[in-house]
Amino acid sequence: MATRKDRLKGVSVALAVLLTAIGPATALAAEKVTIFAAASLKNALDAINGEWRKQTGKESTASYAASSALAKQIEQGAPADVFISADLAWMDYLADEKLIKGDTRSNLLGNRIVLVSGSKDAAEVEIGPGFDLAGLVGNERLAMGAVDSVPAGRYGKAALEKLGLWPSLAGKVAGAESVRAALLLVSRGEAPYGIVYRTDAAADAGVKVIGTFPENSHPPIIYPIAITADSRNPDAGAYLDFVRSPKAAALFEAEGFTVLE
Structure with a gap:
């Protein structure tokens, strides 16, 4: 007659086999x-x-x-x-x-890039060749995603270059680690203006869209x-x-x- 110890051993072996059979699949399905x-x-x-x-x-x-x-x-x-x-x-x-x-x-x-201000009283502007964005920014900073790595920053720089505005703004850019970080710089008043996606601007009540960059001023945003x-x-x-x-x-x-x- 099987002892209690033998019966427990048999149950343990059966459980081990069952867990081996279904454990990984169950864990994977729930991942x-x-x-x-x-x-x-x-x-x-x-x-x-x-x-x-x-x-x-x-x-x-x-x-x-x-x-x-x-x-x-x-x-x-x-x-x-x-x-x-x-x-x-x-x-x-x-x-x-x-x-x-x-x-x-x-x-x-797809998306669009826009110019935002942290002031609800900021006037709307027409963005195009000859637009004096550097004059608007003055001695402050223009918040953007880092122009050498962050997509929003790349699109923004491409637009500024196409419009002939980059030389006057290159030294005024506050490059951020992401577009949301650039948005926060404007929303918190740490930069008066920023270039972000239209969707980011819509998600932050602390900023106002004052202008939209022409679609042909930068590569398609995909x-x-x-x-x-x-x-x-x-x-x-x-x-x-x-x-x-x-x-x-x-x-x-x-x-x-x-x-x-």
Whole structure:
């Protein structure tokens, strides 16, 4: 007759076999989808992630920063499932390094860049060649994303160069680590003016849009999306489909984005 010790041993072995069979799959299925997204997407993507949870019962987590910083983190092995960049360049960077799944890549959104002021009484301006933005800024600083790495800063510099305004402004720029950081400089009164995305300006009641840069003054503002090459999350594809869905499109448009798909 089997002893109590033998019976307990048998139960332990059976449990071990069962956990080996279903444990990893169960853990994987319950894993959150991790999204690395440009800082300018925070409001829209927070709403979309909430809707994803409501409709699917599944969880996601988003990390927001400059596209440059996120791309470098992915390159260094950060565990992201989905990357949404604020420009094509940083997605191309990861594609060249074989760090995204190319067949999942698409152009998701468009945006505009605007000039904002921290004063509600600031007069609206017409932005074009000959516009004296340097005179408007005076001895203060113009807040922008870092022009050598942050997409919003790159778009802003390209526009200023195209309009012939960059030489008079290069020494006045306060480069920030992300477009949201540049927005805060204006909102908090640390810089009188800034160049940010239209969607960021709409998300901060502390700033006023006083002018919009002509679309032909800079490269098209495109947000591409893709699943990372290292992602093994079985929900990543479904999440990507949801972000491209009409429901998500409405939430993006509510924040001022142009949906490209």
